[in-house]
Amino acid sequence: MGPRPENTSIGSSADKPADGNVAGSDEGRSLNFIEQIIEADQRTGKNDGRVHTRFPPEPNGYLHIGHAKSICLNFGLAERYGGLCNLRFDDTNPTKEDVEYVDSIQEDVKWLGFDWEDRLYYASDRFEELYQFAERLIEEGLAYVDSQDLDEMRANRGTVNEAGKDSANRSRSVEENLDLFRRMRAGEFPDGAHVLRAKIDMTHPNMLMRDPLLYRIRHAHHHRTGDSWCIYPMYDWTHGQCDSLEGITHSICTLEFETHRALYDWFIERLGLHHPQQIEFARLNLSYMVMSKRKMLELVESKLVSGWNDPRMPTISGLRRRGFTPESIRAFCHRIGIARMNSTVDLSWLEQAIRDDLNVRAPRVMGVLRPLRLVIENYPEDQVDDLEAANHPADESFGTRSVPFSREVYIEQEDFLEDAPKKYFRLSIGREVRLRYAYLVTCTGVVKDDEGNVIEVRCTYDPESKGGNAPDDRKVKGTIHWVSAKHAVDAEVRLYDRLFNQETPEDVPEGQDWKDSLNPDSLEVLGGAKVEPALAGAEPGTRFQFERNGYFCVDDASTSECLVFNRTTTLRDSWSKQQSNS
RNA sequence: UGCCCUGUAGUGUAACGGUAGCACGAUUGACUCUGACUCAAUUAGUCUAGGUUCAAAUCCUAGCGGGGCAACCA
Numbered sequence: 001m002g003p004r005p006e007n008t009s010i011g012s013s014a015d016k017p018a019d020g021n022v023a024g025s026d027e028g029r030s031l032n033f034i035e036q037i038i039e040a041d042q043r044t045g046k047n048d049g050r051v052h053t054r055f056p057p058e059p060n061g062y063l064h065i066g067h068a069k070s071i072c073l074n075f076g077l078a079e080r081y082g083g084l085c086n087l088r089f090d091d092t093n094p095t096k097e098d099v100e101y102v103d104s105i106q107e108d109v110k111w112l113g114f115d116w117e118d119r120l121y122y123a124s125d126r127f128e129e130l131y132q133f134a135e136r137l138i139e140e141g142l143a144y145v146d147s148q149d150l151d152e153m154r155a156n157r158g159t160v161n162e163a164g165k166d167s168a169n170r171s172r173s174v175e176e177n178l179d180l181f182r183r184m185r186a187g188e189f190p191d192g193a194h195v196l197r198a199k200i201d202m203t204h205p206n207m208l209m210r211d212p213l214l215y216r217i218r219h220a221h222h223h224r225t226g227d228s229w230c231i232y233p234m235y236d237w238t239h240g241q242c243d244s245l246e247g248i249t250h251s252i253c254t255l256e257f258e259t260h261r262a263l264y265d266w267f268i269e270r271l272g273l274h275h276p277q278q279i280e281f282a283r284l285n286l287s288y289m290v291m292s293k294r295k296m297l298e299l300v301e302s303k304l305v306s307g308w309n310d311p312r313m314p315t316i317s318g319l320r321r322r323g324f325t326p327e328s329i330r331a332f333c334h335r336i337g338i339a340r341m342n343s344t345v346d347l348s349w350l351e352q353a354i355r356d357d358l359n360v361r362a363p364r365v366m367g368v369l370r371p372l373r374l375v376i377e378n379y380p381e382d383q384v385d386d387l388e389a390a391n392h393p394a395d396e397s398f399g400t401r402s403v404p405f406s407r408e409v410y411i412e413q414e415d416f417l418e419d420a421p422k423k424y425f426r427l428s429i430g431r432e433v434r435l436r437y438a439y440l441v442t443c444t445g446v447v448k449d450d451e452g453n454v455i456e457v458r459c460t461y462d463p464e465s466k467g468g469n470a471p472d473d474r475k476v477k478g479t480i481h482w483v484s485a486k487h488a489v490d491a492e493v494r495l496y497d498r499l500f501n502q503e504t505p506e507d508v509p510e511g512q513d514w515k516d517s518l519n520p521d522s523l524e525v526l527g528g529a530k531v532e533p534a535l536a537g538a539e540p541g542t543r544f545q546f547e548r549n550g551y552f553c554v555d556d557a558s559t560s561e562c563l564v565f566n567r568t569t570t571l572r573d574s575w576s577k578q579q580s581n582s
Numbered sequence: 583u584g585c586c587c588u589g590u591a592g593u594g595u596a597a598c599g600g601u602a603g604c605a606c607g608a609u610u611g612a613c614u615c616u617g618a619c620u621c622a623a624u625u626a627g628u629c630u631a632g633g634u635u636c637a638a639a640u641c642c643u644a645g646c647g648g649g650g651c652a653a654c655c656a
Contacts, residue, residue, distance in 0.1 A: 571617090574618090
């Protein structure tokens with residue numbers, strides 16, 4: 001990539017795997033409650049010791065970090081116990097679903113590093129089987145066609161404090177039910193005319209058991225089955241049977257399906273099928289983030305973000321574009337654990353996970369975000385030094401590269417201060433700092449514009465300090481990064497901050513909209529950044545550490561004419577923390 | 583005036599009637615050609631009240647707090 005043949009390819013090693021297991025060793029780790037269930041099942045010989053899980057998204061949106069938790073759980077369990085994990089699309093609602101989502105979901109699961117092999121299933125592939133099951137239920141008097149309208153049905157369902165009332169249609173004969181149901185399938189009725197319901201108990205304290213709907217009429221085009229169906233099964237009628245037919249042993253879902261478990265079991269038992277165990281765990285909540293598909297869709301559609309893969313979004317595609325590695329996301333999911341209690345993980349955990357990973361695998365490079373010209377008065381006009389710089393401070397296998405140095409360099413604006421406090425280790429008039437890998441320089445003065453802004457810093461260098469060390473071994477506390485002005489490559493750098501200012505943006509105070517807490521400064525675009533020449537032509541997706549500035553990833557929009565970087569995350573910064581604390 | 587689930591350091595999770603641990607953070611120090619990394623140390627916890635027990639985070643009762651359930655969504 002770089003123009004200099006002596007360089008090792010600093011970009012290509014960006015995806016070099018971290019040594020050691022970034023996800024942490026499982027040895028000696030205590031078991032989460034699901035692993036305990038599985039191990040107990042294996043001890044008793046349930047399912048012949050088999051472990052078979054599944055990840056069952058509805059293709060109605062892009063996957064996000066919360067799905068990643070579920071993916072890591074389901075595929076991880078299969079891996080840990082020598083079992084299998086399926087990918088299944090829960091595509092029973094044609095009006096909300098699309099192949100765009102089917103494709104992106106597969107891409108994201110693969111990118112995360114998981115493989116369903118030949119076990120890709122669609123609930124829609126089982127519409128016929130599910131239909132036959134429904135006829136069986138009708139024949140056994142366990143289901144009936146109801147013809148109440150929506151409002152009637154709602155009214156008769158009762159409330160959490162009041163029992164529901166039986167529908168007048170509840171006593172229809174098996175023959176009539178079968179006839180009506182077949183005609184529903186045949187397309188004789190308009191949307192909403194009838195539904196098929198299970199006959200359970202309209203007074204049940206669990207609302208889900210008050211004669212739940214199995215089928216609704218929907219004359220809609222399905223992204224897979226086309227127009228061959230006009231009745232579509234509901235989630236509850238679909239999910240457990242699909243689990244069962246796929247031979248799933250442990251059907252893991254989030255807590256909001258807890259009350260559905262009674263129904264799940266009821267259907268499987270009446271049908272006499274293999275009985276997977278539904279197990280619920282707490283979904284992931286992240287501070288300063290919204291995770292509902294509805295809200296994310298609204299952000300996308302109202303152009304408050306650039307798309308599903310906006311680097312500020314919690315989507316897998318957003319995180320990928322932001323520069324996250326799959327390993328870091330898996331490590332994050334591992335670190336947050338699995339439990340049944342609702343909780344909120346701080347957004348900083350995600351940053352910490354990517355820092356840990358990139359620290360090991362990202363080559364170091366120098367880039368100046370907000371340039372300030374530094375002129376080295378005693379350095380000859382036409383001279384250029386080629387200085388050797390390590391691509392990684394702790395891993396020699398990354399090799400070295402050569403960085404050109406000349407009389408004028410750019411330094412970071414914040415690395416110069418006229419009135420500097422004692423503990424400021426950077427440049428100020430009369431003070432000496434090290435230009436990383438280059439020379440020690442001492443500031444002699446500044447040039448200001450009419451308004452008094454510093455537009456140039458002057459200094460002298462110690463020719464004896466080439467490479468960064470003085471012959472007399474004098475200690476220089478500060479080391480700053482730089483880029484040779486005449487060799488610099490221009491770049492656009494996009495800095496990201498949290499999307500919301502509210503820790504829990506979903507908790508909206510009355511009279512406000514959840515979008516009111518959007519952070520207006522979540523994106524800052526720096527158009528005039530300067531990076532070292534080795535970065536010219538860096539491929540989209542390549543990750544670097546800009547020393548002292550953070551981790552950066554070449555954006556998909558980057559071209560050879562115009563480099564564009566996304567800042568994945570900053571480095572930890574105890575200096576600015578110290579500043580803000582005092 | 584229902585049913586179900588759930589309360590452990592700041593955060594996330596362990597402890598399965600028997601020593602309350604771990605991770606992340608925070609703080610301090612060491613190291614340092616990244617105020618990064620690394621290393622060391624420190625910090626801080628069982629919602630409340632009763633009860634059972636030799637022994638309770640764990641079991642029981644009551645209270646308090648959080649979440650879910652009344653789409654022809656998943």
